[in-house]
Amino acid sequence: MNGNEKNYEDFISTVSHELRTPLTSIRGFAQTMLTSWDKLDDGSKKKFLKIIEEQSNRLINLVENMLSATKLSQQKESIILKEIQVKSVINTVIQVVKSQYPDKIFTVKSDRNTPPVLADRDNLTRIITNLVENAAKYGDENSTILIETGFCGNDEFVSVKITNTGIGIKEEDYDKIFTKFSRLDNPLTRRVQGSGLGLYITKNLVEKTGGKISVKSTPDKDGKFLTTFEVLLPAGNIERQARSKCSM
Ligand SMILES: Nc1ncnc2c1ncn2[C@@H]1O[C@H](COP(=O)(O)OP(=O)(O)O)[C@@H](O)[C@H]1O
Ligand SMILES: [Mg+2]
Structure with missing residues (x-):
């Protein structure tokens, strides 16, 4: 074979x-x-x-x-990039994920200066859905999923950060989780269902949109892990970018 x-x-x-x-x-x-x-x-x-x-x-x-x-x-698909308010996509995604994970609290912190992103709406929905779903799926019971959007430190990108508390991800696994069918071997991953396709697709879609994705998992004071996935997406509306100030 x-x-x-x-x-x-x-x-x-x-x-x-x-x-x-x-x-x-x-x-x-x-x-x-x-x-x-x-x-x-x-x-x-x-x-x-x-x-x-x-x-x-x-x-x-x-x-x-x-x-x-x-x-x-x-690689056939021709994608149409449009200016989209990422917050509207986040709100739609939360409605769906919330119905599947009713014990989780979803908090959105959106910097009012966040400009629209330049993306394909279906792809953007897919990116946000996969990340918010993972945060709910691998997050501690009754915990809060924090979703932050901002326009900070960089003139070209809108940042979307999705954070959960939970089992965390070891640094040596940061690259592995973005590859096809990869699921980490821990008791939680064994218990919850998954295909290992989500992050592979997410990374590909982010890169197709001209963006970047990264992950960071750090222990907090109670020994729990705070896991943050950050997506940087190309900002639309160049003029507004120039006027905007970082306030995060
Ligand atoms: N927020 C998270 N906290 C801890 N582990 C995570 C988180 N998100 C993803 N993972 C790990 O990365 C693996 C790959 O994620 P993904 O590609 O979405 O596949 P799936 O969710 O179908 O298993 C998961 O199986 C899990 O082990
Ligand atoms: Mg997943």
Whole structure:
């Protein structure tokens, strides 16, 4: 088996597993509702529908990531860069991720001088979704996910930082997590589902947009780790950039 076949096999088996888990759950809850409708109280019905919604969101996200991965490898896609307020994308993403991780608190700190970014809206949504979803997924229970946007220190880029407290990432793994199918071997990663595709796609999309992505994980005073992913995206509106002052 050559390297490509091996990659393809890995891809199919990861994706099949990732598709099967939410589909099985959706089918199970739908069947229960159909067969036991009269016996279920309103609270249970609502809870089951919520699970169906969450699992559908998970499927949609996976399919979107797979489509992005295919487009990346084909390099056919011509992307249209437009000026977009990153905060509007962040707010939309939070609504979706919040429904899947209701124990998390999402806080947005947006410097009012943040100019629009020059990006493709679908790609930008994908970038932010993957990072916010990871922060919620790998963040401590009931913790806060902080999302900051700013225009600081550099005239060309808008910075988007996503921070969570949790298990953290060792420095020697910083590069590894951005490669295809890589998941870190720790008890948390083993417990939560994932394909290892998210950050690989995210990095590719950020670079396609003309930006950069980096990660930093440092212990805080309680021995927990603060993990921050920072994305720098090209700012639109050159005039406004020139007038803007850093206030973060
Ligand atoms: N905020 C985070 N805190 C700790 N580990 C993380 C975080 N984000 C990503 N990781 C690690 O990086 C790996 C790769 O992430 P990703 O490419 O999104 O794949 P997935 O989430 O599907 O596992 C994860 O499996 C996890 O081990
Ligand atoms: Mg992920």
